[in-house]
Amino acid sequence: MLKIKKKSTEILNLLLAVILTVGSLTFFKTRCGADMHCHTANTVITIIGAVLVLLTVLGFVCKGKAKTVLAFLTAAVAVVELLIPGVILSLCMMSSMSCRATMKPWTMLLSVGIAFVSVVSGIMSIRKGR
Numbered sequence: 001m002l003k004i005k006k007k008s009t010e011i012l013n014l015l016l017a018v019i020l021t022v023g024s025l026t027f028f029k030t031r032c033g034a035d036m037h038c039h040t041a042n043t044v045i046t047i048i049g050a051v052l053v054l055l056t057v058l059g060f061v062c063k064g065k066a067k068t069v070l071a072f073l074t075a076a077v078a079v080v081e082l083l084i085p086g087v088i089l090s091l092c093m094m095s096s097m098s099c100r101a102t103m104k105p106w107t108m109l110l111s112v113g114i115a116f117v118s119v120v121s122g123i124m125s126i127r128k129g130r
Contacts, residue, residue: 010056010121016113016114016117019110020052020110021046024042024046024107029042030042038098041084041085041090042099042103045084045085048077052074055074055077058070067121067125068126072118072122074121075114075115078115079111081111082111085107085108
């Protein structure tokens with residue numbers, strides 16, 4: 001079985017959540033005006049990204065069943081984050097716009113990464129409790 005060092009999943013999740021939050025404010029921020037739907041989507045992505053950062057930081061201090069629950073909660077929040085651009089909140093119609101060209105793919109990629117790592121962390125926590 002693959003040995004994964006202690007706290008490596010939490011560190012990876014924290015890194016991904018920080019990239020998601022900071023990225024939504026900088027390198028994949030939408031360039032649309034404040035009255036556009038995609039600007040709202042970008043704001044929600046940033047807020048949920050900050051929540052993911054908080055959840056992953058809590059993962060460092062929790063133990064036992066709380067750690068397992070927190071891992072699966074983080075995965076659920078990451079899935080909601082995945083659905084924000086284009087499903088829950090609409091984006092611009094043109095595929096060349098920054099919200100579709102950069103914000104949506106980066107948000108999807110990072111959210112899937114966070115969800116996957118969180119599920120792995122939850123499963124590892126369950127197995128450790130046996």
